[in-house]
Amino acid sequence: MIKRSFYKKLILTLVAWIAATVMFFPVFWMMVASFKTEIDAVATPPMIVFNPTLENYATVQQRANYINAAINSVAISVGATLLALALAIPAAYAMAFFPTRRTRSTLLWMLSTKMLPPVGVLVPIYLLFRDIDLIDTKTGLIIIYALMNLPIMVWLLYTFFKEVPKDILEAGRIDGASRRQELFYLLAPLSLPGIASTALLSIILCWNEAFWSLNLTTSDAAPLTAFISSFSAPEGLFWAKLSAASTLAIAPILLFGWMSQRQLVRGLTFGAVK
Amino acid sequence: MTALTKTRRVNTLPLITPSVLVLLLWMVVPLAMTLWFSFQRYNLLNPQIKGFAGLENYKSLLADSALWTAMLNTLVLVASVLGVTVVLGTMLAVLFNQEFFGRGVARLLIIAPFFVMPTVSALVWKNMLLHPVNGLVAFLTRSLGFEAVDWLGNWPMTSIVMIVSWQWLPFALLILLTAIQSLDHEQMEAARMDGAGPIAMFRFIILPHLKRAISVVVMIETIFFLSVFAEILVTTSGGPGLATTNLAFLIYIRALLQYDVGAASAGGVIAIVLANIVAFFLVRTIARSLEEG
């Protein structure tokens, strides 16, 4: 005799998987297209059974401008993350372990800077960058991204630092650890997962950023977001290759995103939802 | 303060100052410049004509029907996507809170859209799905016997709303799911013992618990949705006509396509004011959670 709870579970599974499949389908369909030949990719009716090929990936990887864009994305994301971490870690450390009356208002003020709509300062930034020759440079984007993500990272690191159990640090002090030893042997290992998550989140946000990357770059420093948007005119013959390029562009971030779901929630809600 | 903590007092100022300084610059300088430019007559095509314009930029902007169309579009876009993501997000969060087969994998699949870069999302939807000739949706509608719909041509705003909702539904889902999972199990069991069926459970126990999370989602999403840009650029470029031009896109047009710095800056100021109104409420909510947590 099948229990009632089993039926319930079965129905839930069906509904949930339908939702999941519908949501994932566009991504899936694009990935499938990347393995089709160009002709197959734009065939109507759409081909479900086809001969898979890796030629698109081979071609894409040889395209200099694709490689350039990929390198740019990596360089910019990593660079901005490192810069932001260099600023955020000391600040979050100070505010978590040595809070003052100002700490709360500082944190809230940082939060408010994130509320600034980028389009509001498009004009001055564009003109400024033009005048100091930062248009179409990786450096320019690195600076902007670091600034944009700084508030989120300070907040995220702050919440992580606050979760380090105080007694462990106090035990270390009683055992005679100097401040440097305390930082190196106790704090670093304990907060490393938190720092890693924060870095991961920053990389995701930088990689996917699609406002400044579209407006402040043209060719040299164009990351993958801009590279792909340059194909917005629908020319069917490019579609399979574009799918391959897109798949390569989103795959790492998809993986990172899957790994960092929890931190995402924490980071993007500034700790209001844990 | 015990002796232990006293000896460890660190001068925190040099640690915090760089971040604060940098953010201050980032905020103050561009903001001030935008404000200044908005009172200037400055067009990059004719850089010789410069001068103080007073409120002229604002006046002509406010008189420009394009601005009001853009504001309306912004409102429609934000409200629609909010509605879709919050309602569907809540329902899916309740669903994914239950146990079912393959929950872990299903969860990965359903949150994937959020991590796809906006330009890729837009292109996929534009070419693969919504394209009236080659698109999959067209194929499906034709197989059902209906004519293919030119989504981006005839229903541009609906299409944009679809695309942005698709991208952001996972965000709402994740946050609301996290909030539901913090609901005390014993509370739900007590409700079961009190006779609560699934509907009563949702109405009296789950929904009140989600109030805070929903308001956070609404506020954060609003701030992001006010600035939707890439999706519009890649699919409709604001068209047809001005049908999908929101405030952000209008400013972009004015600034980088028409080189009208003055008007664009005035528009930018308006966008900032709008965002600040929402931001005020968000900061208050976060402040409250700081105290409690």
Next chain:
Amino acid sequence: MASVKLRDIRKTFGQTEVLRGIDLEIEDREFVVFVGPSGCGKSTLLRLIAGLEEITAGDLLIDDVRVNDTPPDRRGLAMVFQSYALYPHMTVADNMGFSLRLAGAKKDERDRKVREAARVLQLEPLLDRKPRELSGGQRQRVAIGRAIVRNPKVFLFDEPLSNLDAGLRVQMRIEIARLHESLDVTMIYVTHDQVEAMTLADRIVVLRDGAIEQTGTPLDLYNHPRNIFVAEFIGSPRMNLLPVRVKTVSEGEVTVTLPDGGALALPIRSNSLKADEEVLLGIRPEHLRLSERGQLAGQVMVVERLGSETHLYIQTQRGEMLTLKAEGQSAARTHDRVRVEVKSEYSHLFDQAGGAIVNGL
């Protein structure tokens, strides 16, 4: 009538069998306590009765009606949770009236019943407060009030006192006992604290590893534990267990040889014991006495002075540790060499398998 009958109840979680065949009959108006170490299955058993978990095999009958498939709110039960599980966004009055509201009762009736329950528990001044404004003890009473309002046939308590501090715990224990008296309903109570079990129960069910070790009144379990586990679980400090050897068995009496050579005659009738058999002598700390004529010799290692009684931890020459509970303030001091007298009429014998050697067996 609100009897609860469990017939060969089994519960499996995945591959693990958590409850292995529970047979129990709880009578109307009885106060039964499920007690045992963590992991013994007592909470699971309670939750099966409540309907919060599904019964894998066996029958559960409430008032002789099989309720295995009846949903929790239709079994005529109410439960008080360990964490109280109050609804944080509702007032005390709404918390208590929630079940009535779900059942569709009109506002007047709801208010009346809530007020009645509030009166019993002295919660009237708190009716408009929210749970976060209440103390632990007050929240507990609201949780109980929520249960009372439902007018259940059986009250279920899941370790309700564990979250309270010691003083409050004693107070609430008394309140629960008085509640049982005044409401006159069946109560099933789960705890790991044997003091709560002893003081509250009409009958105690001792559980270990998913099976019942023994059922009986508190004094039954104290005076006649069926095995070592029950003997050690009930009573504090624990019963002493000494390895001894059977010397002679005669009509109505068994003589054993103590570890250091002395002999002790016990008023136990046994048909199966043989001479030279190795058994365990069980004697509670309160049944040992310091005396010149004591059968055991040893040295006091630790003295615990509680004022009303003294606990002496004595090490015998063979190395065994004895716990002795003396009334009042004993004059004994650490390192004293003492002789301990065993009150034979309170002794227990256990065989090598741990089972008690009861009169007649």
